[in-house]
Amino acid sequence: MDLCINGQQKQYSEPLSIVQLLEQLELTPERVVVELNREILTAEKRADIQLHNGDTLELIQFVGGG
């Protein structure tokens, strides 16, 4: 499965959900905004979404401070 993550092409051999992808990338899910194919997903919405070949993702990780 080919995914485009933050503008870079990545290959994955196993099927992946968004949650699994975030885990693999060692990202803290509550601190990440996920855009899948130009659509922002809420934490609730993305819980059970499986990724497909050719999907484009923007993963934006936030750090604390303000």
Add this chain to the structure above:
Amino acid sequence: MQLFINEQCCRFQTEIRLFELRERQKPDADLLIVNGFPVSTDQQLKDGDRVVLIRRGEQPSVDELEALMMARHTPGVHEKIKNSCVGIAGAGGLGSNIAIALTRIGVGKLIVADFDLVEPSNLNRQQYFIDQIGLPKVQALTENLRRINPGVEIVAIQEKITPENLFKYFSAVNVMVEAFDAADQKAMLISNFLRSSPQTPLVAASGMAGYQPANSIKTRKAAQNLYLCGDGITAAQPGRGLMAPRVGIAAHHQANAVLRLLLGEEPE
């Protein structure tokens, strides 16, 4: 002869001297400024001179202040800003600075939400005063904003913003601003707001702790209708606190991104 008196263009058939102008326009003025410099003696005015007549301690009316600001911003720009509404979630280091910048440029309406009270440690970067410690931040901020520009409508919400109440308060804004402190709150607000209002641009911030070089703070487009200010990596943590200069830089990146969006320009 044409003069600009308190930013308004005025025409005169004949030449006029400064004290005569004061007598005609504002006899009680005790501070006369010609082309940016205070003047105490009478003098001949020249075509195109800019004269400001002030009575010390007197506050301009809301209409006068607006005329002064309009002259500064050029009319087309001022109209757009004045007719717009901006939502700000969080009134801490980012939100208080952003609200002040947007009030100074005369954004018509600001909706500011924060559940917190002003604490002594906030004063290292947040736009509050020592005599405001203990007040709800949105109340203290409203007072401060009114002192700057009473013409701006302020809606203050002292409540924690959640996915449930977000849409109720911020559904009608032209631009939304994320100004929270905690990373998970930032992500919560952005995900839920852009999900419920995908057509409304949102300006967020991430990474502005410490005293790394100022130029590492950037504005970039991070997703559809999402603009992100900050260095993206420098989290607040023990030994690397949040400090006024960098938080202020990130906040003003956000305020400038808002202004550009209101004027139909891309922030990046």
